[in-house]
Amino acid sequence: MLSFDLEFSRGTFALSASDVLESGAIGICGPSGSGKTTLLALLAGLIRPARGTVVSGDEVLVDTTAGVFTPAWRRHFALVFQDGQLFPHLTARGNLLYGYRRRDPAQRRFHLDEIVDLLEIDALVERRPAQLSGGERQRVALGRALLCSPRVLLLDEPLASLDDRLKQQILPFLLRVKEETGIPMLYVSHSRAEVEFLADRILRMERGRLEPDSARADDHR
Amino acid sequence: MNADEWQALQLSARVALWATVACIPAGVLVAWLLARRDFPGKFVLEILVQLPMVLPPVVPGYLLLMLLGTQGPVGRWLDQSFGIVLAFTWQGAVLASAIMAFPLLVQPIRVAFRLVDARLEQAATTLGATRFDAFRSVTLPLALPGLIAGAVLCFSRSLGEFGATMAFVGNIPGETRTLPLAIYTYMNVPGGEGATLRLALVSVALASAALVASHWLTRVAERRLGYRDQQTNRA
Numbered sequence: 001m002l003s004f005d006l007e008f009s010r011g012t013f014a015l016s017a018s019d020v021l022e023s024g025a026i027g028i029c030g031p032s033g034s035g036k037t038t039l040l041a042l043l044a045g046l047i048r049p050a051r052g053t054v055v056s057g058d059e060v061l062v063d064t065t066a067g068v069f070t071p072a073w074r075r076h077f078a079l080v081f082q083d084g085q086l087f088p089h090l091t092a093r094g095n096l097l098y099g100y101r102r103r104d105p106a107q108r109r110f111h112l113d114e115i116v117d118l119l120e121i122d123a124l125v126e127r128r129p130a131q132l133s134g135g136e137r138q139r140v141a142l143g144r145a146l147l148c149s150p151r152v153l154l155l156d157e158p159l160a161s162l163d164d165r166l167k168q169q170i171l172p173f174l175l176r177v178k179e180e181t182g183i184p185m186l187y188v189s190h191s192r193a194e195v196e197f198l199a200d201r202i203l204r205m206e207r208g209r210l211e212p213d214s215a216r217a218d219d220h221r
Numbered sequence: 222m223n224a225d226e227w228q229a230l231q232l233s234a235r236v237a238l239w240a241t242v243a244c245i246p247a248g249v250l251v252a253w254l255l256a257r258r259d260f261p262g263k264f265v266l267e268i269l270v271q272l273p274m275v276l277p278p279v280v281p282g283y284l285l286l287m288l289l290g291t292q293g294p295v296g297r298w299l300d301q302s303f304g305i306v307l308a309f310t311w312q313g314a315v316l317a318s319a320i321m322a323f324p325l326l327v328q329p330i331r332v333a334f335r336l337v338d339a340r341l342e343q344a345a346t347t348l349g350a351t352r353f354d355a356f357r358s359v360t361l362p363l364a365l366p367g368l369i370a371g372a373v374l375c376f377s378r379s380l381g382e383f384g385a386t387m388a389f390v391g392n393i394p395g396e397t398r399t400l401p402l403a404i405y406t407y408m409n410v411p412g413g414e415g416a417t418l419r420l421a422l423v424s425v426a427l428a429s430a431a432l433v434a435s436h437w438l439t440r441v442a443e444r445r446l447g448y449r450d451q452q453t454n455r456a
Contacts, residue, residue, distance in 0.1 A: 044343075044347050045346075045347075046343050046346070046347070071346070071351075072343070072346040072347050073346045073347075073348075073349050073350055073351050073352075073354075074349075075347075076349065077347065078347060078348065079343075079344070079347040081340065081344060085338070085340050085341055085343075085344040087341060087344075087345075087359055087363075088363065088446065089359075089362050089363055089445070089446040098345070098348050098350075098358075099348030099349050102348065102349035102350055102354070103349055144348065145348075148348050148349055
């Protein structure tokens with residue numbers, strides 16, 4: 001379970017967002033510059049909110065009135081970036097194991113072999129990111145995020161840099177991750193079609209405000 | 222080469238090596254602060270770091286002597302409290318070289334840090350790495366070619382240090398007479414032409430070797446870091 005209620009501002013931009021996510025996936029749509037990435041950065045702990053709370057399960061990660069702020073490295077909210085952000089000096093295997101090695105062994109839920117099978121990246125593990133295609137890179141990035149056994153999976157336009165054919169290849173993997181791992185997912189994209197394919201519920205981000213989507217997801221299936 | 226010439230060469234190598242080793246930790250820290258942090262006084266730090274590069278070298282040497290000479294406030298304290306004397310010793314030559322070479326070390330490392338995408342560090346922290354761990358495991362390895370380039374520049378600059386060394390620690394054979402000081406000395410001695418030429422050629426050879434080593438190390442580092450994989454086949 002993830003619940004958040006956050007306020008943040010920078011310059012003239014102000015963000016205000018709250019929601020409760022039990023399990024499954026929420027999709028967040030909205031135009032670029034509406035604050036989608038900022039919301040994910042707030043949840044991941046990369047930036048501090050002006051005011052608000054983030055609660056995961058029964059653990060309070062952020063509570064500005066009580067002065068609680070858990071840094072990113074202790075949240076275990078994995079974030080998958082638009083362009084993967086794989087570490088160029090490590091092989092795919094080194095990338096996959098980066099978070100795994102830093103996770104308390106008792107807390108590890110997945111292991112390399114399972115994730116390699118799940119994402120069908122067996123043939124890639126010894127390669128460097130520069131030797132991977134865009135779609136392969138995103139699968140490794142997804143695997144790297146899963147291998148740190150996250151409490152929440154935050155996906156920031158993970159398919160935006162891929163062409164349509166590759167998107168069609170990766171979407172089934174995302175669906176498989178959602179169904180087989182049960183990790184709550186927050187999926188951010190400007191593409192409605194992607195969001196509808198994955199998400200159980202859709203929210204809309206518009207000029208820093210997170211609102212229920214006017215069109216119901218079921219109507220578009 | 223005669224014994225005195227060898228002595229000058231060995232002393233220069235020792236001074237340059239220690240100056241480089243001493244500079245690296247501070248250089249990495251300062252380069253990181255300048256590349257990644259905003260803080261009050263950043264501009265002042267930037268000026269201070271670059272100052273030795275643009276000042277006449279004899280000025281930092283003179284200031285070191287005023288401060289750290291046996292009659293200087295810090296020098297007297299060091300001598301009385303710890304028995305450490307820097308003026309007119311080879312350790313003092315290391316300090317003078319280190320200060321003069323520091324800007325040349327910092328600049329390439331700073332550029333290398335700036336070229337590392339800060340989002341890679343963010344990715345590392347979301348994967349459970351503390352900031353220091355992210356720096357150690359992501360930023361520093363990716364900036365390694367810059368660190369190598371900086372270290373070689375620092376070493377070469379230290380080998381050639383003349384003005385600050387002369388002002389702070391003098392020109393004492395076997396203690397502070399490094400290669401450039403020896404060359405200068407032989408130039409002013411009747412019959413020193415042969416020694417001058419030999420040492421000048423040695424300097425050229427050393428400097429060339431340092432540059433070749435730097436290119437080779439950078440290539441190795443870049444290959445290890447995956448910067449050169451684009452050229453290999455994609456399979």
